[in-house]
Amino acid sequence: xxxxxxxxxxxxxxxxxxxxxxxxxxxxxxxxxxxxxxxxxxxxxxxxxxxxxxxxxxxxxxxxxxxxxxxxxxxxxxxxxxxx
Numbered sequence: 125x126x127x128x129x130x131x132x133x134x135x136x137x138x139x140x141x142x143x144x145x146x147x148x149x150x151x152x153x154x155x156x157x158x159x160x161x162x163x164x165x166x167x168x169x170x171x172x173x174x175x176x177x178x179x180x181x182x183x184x185x186x187x188x189x190x191x192x193x194x195x196x197x198x199x200x201x202x203x204x205x206x207x208x
Contacts (some may be wrong), residue, residue, distance in 0.1 A: 146195065
């Protein structure tokens, strides 16, 4: 199991189509964090999801839950967290 950094997460978001939508409520791995987990070779599970949210976005899941739920808008919100 890898331990990605905030930089890894932000860098991955930067490579995504900014107009592509995700569904925060998709608890089968289709949420934004679940897609990131897949990209680093991990399977979605609630414990690992929570750990990554805590580590990568300081537990601020609202950043992922807010509308609009597109990769580009999520990237903007994540960057705002980094600047705070």
